[in-house]
Amino acid sequence: MxxxxxGQSVVLVETSKxxxxxxxxxxxxxxxxxxxxxxxxxxxxxxxxxxxxxxxxVDIAKRNDALVVAPNELANYMATKGLRTHAMHIGxxxxxxxxxxxxxxxxxxxxxxxxxxxxxxxxxxxxxxxxVEGKTIYHVGDTGLxxxxxxxxxxxxxxxxxxxxxxxxxxxPEDALVAADWIQAKTVVPIHYNTFPLIxxxxxxxxxxxxxxxGKVLExxxxxxx
Numbered sequence: 001m002x003x004x005x006x007g008q009s010v011v012l013v014e015t016s017k018x019x020x021x022x023x024x025x026x027x028x029x030x031x032x033x034x035x036x037x038x039x040x041x042x043x044x045x046x047x048x049x050x051x052x053x054x055x056x057x058v059d060i061a062k063r064n065d066a067l068v069v070a071p072n073e074l075a076n077y078m079a080t081k082g083l084r085t086h087a088m089h090i091g092x093x094x095x096x097x098x099x100x101x102x103x104x105x106x107x108x109x110x111x112x113x114x115x116x117x118x119x120x121x122x123x124x125x126x127x128x129x130x131x132v133e134g135k136t137i138y139h140v141g142d143t144g145l146x147x148x149x150x151x152x153x154x155x156x157x158x159x160x161x162x163x164x165x166x167x168x169x170x171x172x173p174e175d176a177l178v179a180a181d182w183i184q185a186k187t188v189v190p191i192h193y194n195t196f197p198l199i200x201x202x203x204x205x206x207x208x209x210x211x212x213x214x215g216k217v218l219e220x221x222x223x224x225x226x
Contacts, residue, residue: 001133003160004223007031008195009053009142011162015133018042018098021066022128022139022162025055031195033221036060043098045130046070047141048110049077049122052195058083069101073123074110090126099132104152106143108170127152135159135226138185142192145175150182159226161185161213164192165206166199173206181212187224188215 002014007029013020021041026032029052036056044057044066054074061068061083068078068085075087088094093102104127112120127141129152138152138161152158161183164170170192171179180188188210193201207215218224 001135001226002223003137003218003226005162005189005191005218005220006034007220009047009139009162009164009192010034010055011139011191012041013130013132013137015098018132020045020098020130020132021060023047023053023055024057024060025052027056029055029195031220037063040064041066043096044068045101045128045139046074046078047106047128047139048108048125049074049112049120050110050142051113053142054078054112067096069096071103071110071123071126073121074112077112077120077122088126090124093129099130102129102131103127104129104138104141105146105148106141107146108142108144129156129158137226138162138183140164140179140183142170145171145179147182149179153182153184158183158185160187160189160224162189162191165190165201165203166193166195167201168198170199173201173209176206177209177211180210180215183212185213188213189218190215 011022026036075085108125
């Protein structure tokens, strides 16, 4: 299995049979190396409804006939765009053909801003536990630090955790280090930083300070085997 990072919170998981894409904010994202018009995905997993996470979901899903898995209100909204969707809620898990998905808490907001400026409420934000081919990947989503991350770490054998470090809108590096200790993943990869000046961070300095598991920076377009 190959995991690759593509800026902001965009993560691509390539298994022996599927391409699973998290939060595909590609167009308008100078920190993403993907081309929204050509990227392939069988499944799109969304953590919440903000535009810098939903990104190019509609176009990618329509072109690939991809299944969109998201928190309930967001999935229902994506369905109005003509997409195939599967709605879930926090604490719920489902075994799909491509793997098992479970939603966790995330303390953040969730709404989508249309081109005309109207704002659509898209329910609760979430983190996503993806278990596939015997490995568990935790995309923490956009969140502040919360103590149940320790419970999530205690109850799951997490191989890789993608943890936001940008600050201002999510955890900053100091809180993310505590989160890494609680999550207890074997590898911790920082995400949601440097997309714009307000969330600029030194990812290498963060990774060097991770004590529980290995801190690993994936540069944009870089991948790792799992």
